Amino acid sequence: MIIEELLRNFLSEKLAYPVLTEIPDRDIPEQFYLIEKTGGSISNHIERSTITIQSYGSSLYDSSVMNEQLKYAMEYNAISIPEIVSIDLDGDYNYTDTTEKKYRYQAVFDIVHYELFEGG
Secondary structure, three states: OOHHHHHHHHHHHHOOOOEEOOOOOOOOOOOEEEEEEEEEEEEOOEEEEEEEEEEEEOOHHHHHHHHHHHHHHHHHHHHHOOOEEEEEEEEEEEOOEOOOOEEEEEEEEEEEEEOOOOOO
């Protein structure tokens, strides 16, 4: 299992809106969360992942409230996942997509976790 899938499964149980790892081609929910891994490293079976989670809302206010709920779920709940060692919020901000005219906030997390994928 990869970190994005682990977080999607966990957050889907904690948050009121769908948690996705990619935007579908059709039937896009009006409000949803989008998880993306934007960086990472590994040493001695310990991984460090930079994860961005975007909160898409029907208004700027809705996306900001979703972002706050997300931060709470990550800080106070996701740390209980056995594979996760630490979660640090690197920052969060209004990330409205002006091209698509979609309201969203983005939170960036630095997560230290045990190696989840064993290749080979």
